[in-house]
Amino acid sequence: MWAFPWRLQQHGILGMNKRNVAYISRHNPRHLYPLVDNKLKTKLLAQQAGITTPNLITTIESQYDVSQLAQRLATSQGFAVKPAKGSGGKGILVLNRHDEHHFVKNNGNLITLLDLQRHVSNILSGLYSLGGTPDVAIIEELIEFDPQFNGYSFEGVPDIRVIIFKGFPVMAMMRLATRASDGKANLHQGAVGVGLDIATGKPLHAVQNGESILHHPDTGQDLSQLKIDNWHELLVLAASCYEVTGLGYLGADMVLDLSKGPMLLELNARPGLTIQVANGTGLLHRLQPIDRLSATELNQGPHKRVALAQKWFASEPLINQPS
């Protein structure tokens, strides 16, 4: 039921207070927050730096744009509507075209163009944005689902959260949507978190609602068989977000596209702590050595940083191999 604090210390578990004081407020200058809190800004920055992101179809910035929605989406078969300043997946709608005036949601429900326009209006009025400020809706191309993840995610594309500290990828986890999480990849809503080895991208340990699991609760898929291609490339992309934003303690949410490979979805200046549970290990043992690095050691390109991190943070899987 309880873990003794010294036991957590032994495992190097990072607590909320220490994260806020020693990592977020010390390494993330406040004036840089808007870069990551606004998905549109993040996207444009990433594109400038050559980081692949889902293609932007259009942005909706005013009620006039809303009335133009049908024309702007005329050529798109599938797209995702997102509030630029939304957080935690709020207000995201993933749609496939059914006919000229109807779209199908992930869960198979049909919505009309009018419903879509209302949703976009809500986004503009700030319904999903941090602090209720007026917002912009961005409409992106859909990610091409990699069939190798078939059975690992219940609706929705699995994404990979990588914690980047001073440009070094320190911990990673894949988030799999479940029926309980309603197709969302939020761990506190019941999504499955699978800790990934920084060295290889192989699964280390999986949890749902804080409990260790071996199989996906909806599909029964063996989580230890999870395999991620282009792992090194994905980590390099994530690590280069450090240069793009200047934020020292960063959570990068990545996805794997079938044809375009790893892509950046969004960035988070206050990444959560559950990744430690998914990995079965604490962050502190990885953050502290990086904190002690000299300026020259820190001042390396993302490729070298990722290579070093892969060397340092190689781990043994805690998931039992199937007999």
Add this chain to the structure above:
Amino acid sequence: MKLSGLSPRLSFFLLAGVLFIVGILLILQRHWVYEVPLLYGETQTIWSVEAKVEYNAQDKPVSVVMSRPSNQKGFTILKEAAASPGYGLNFLDGNQPQAQWTIRNANGKQTLFYRAEILESDSEEDQPIPAPVVPFVSLPEPFDEAASNILANAYGTSSDNFSFTRELLKQFNHNTTNQQVVLLRNHYDQQLPQLLVNMLHKAKVPASLIYGLQLQDSRRRQGLIPLLRVWDGDEHALFFFPASPSDNFKIKKNAPLLLWQQTGAPVLDVIGGKQSSIHFSMLKREESAFANIAQNLSSQYDFLNFSIHSLPIEEQAMFQTILLIPIGALIVCLLRILIGIRTSGTFMPVLIALAFIQTSLITGLVGFLLVVTTGLFIRSYLSHLNLLLVARITAVIISVIAIISVFSVLAFKLGLTEGLKITFFPMIILSWTIERMSILWEEEGGREVMIQGGGSLLTAILVYGAMTNPWVRHITFNFIGIQFVVLSLVLLIGSYTGYRLLELTRFKVFSR
């Protein structure tokens, strides 16, 4: 905040330490200098003493001078007032404080009142009183010789002025058989106190006749008791006169004695009037120290006395609440940073607790739950209308006001007057709470609403408990220093980087 030459960590702890010490010092200063009790519930005794001066005026200018008591060992004068319509009134301070009533013309029976609130306290020190000059005294024969013999007896059996006085008074004990003493007693009778002072003067012992009032609860028409003050060098001591059968005063054991007049000046001096008399009545109050401090502090207007009590009563009442808010905020800090309780809106629970203070806890809780639940239903309908944010909140505010009005009227009709207190809730805050809870419900589900709503209510109840605690109220209201202590604690809590209590279960997987 960075001091030169010090690491930021050290200077931080220095700052917190300095704040803490300053706070403690301010509290102790307030306690020692102004005698504000540290603990709630310590009672202090206050005497209301009223002197009633009566005389017959004779259609000419009158001046009445009455001795007033001054601060003395065991007593502090809190407040003085006099009622005397038509008279000019002056409080003359000096070696012997006096009250002077004056009028150009008065006729017939006159009554003047003087009233003092006197606090029994241990803080006052004995004022040094200079010894009077000893006059040359000679009594008419045969009394002079009798007195000389008595003095010679007393002188032989004593060592200093005090023991000499004791020996002298012993001889005047009323069942004495000494013929010379009986002679003096019979002749002087009522003037015995003055006789004894004269005899002491005759023996070159500095002495003066002073008057005191024995304080006894609910006594009326009391007189002053004559007392003998005798000096030996710079030291002086008080002596009671021996009782005589014709005395109209009895000395009560254990009754506190307030010295009304300390210098030998007359207690009452009426110029232009006849048949003057003075009587005293008194009333004892046991009050919690809390109430008296106000009087004590508001009467002292020096700069260091930075007291809320120097404000008008109305502002004081407001500050009583305002000064509690840091305590509430401190509890929120503790619960969020050390425990890890999630609340909806960081300091919303403090505001809810403030409302609970007005409504009482149970009424407040029931009212809060009723309003929020009803509000959530209305809000869920509003969310179908796809309104813009500001308009939606405004609609919620109006709904909340409507809900409160309906519940108030309903409660009143049902005879539940308690229900009327629901209007004390901060309606804008309530509306935001409903809005936030509603969004939380849509986004994170009912479970999160229960967690955060429950956390908020739990926090509000704890904050309410602290804010209504008489000890906490006493300390925050009377000791500004506590605010510094709270600030230093908040700084320390703010730098806590250890685990939160609830994280110990969150990371329970790592208990292996």
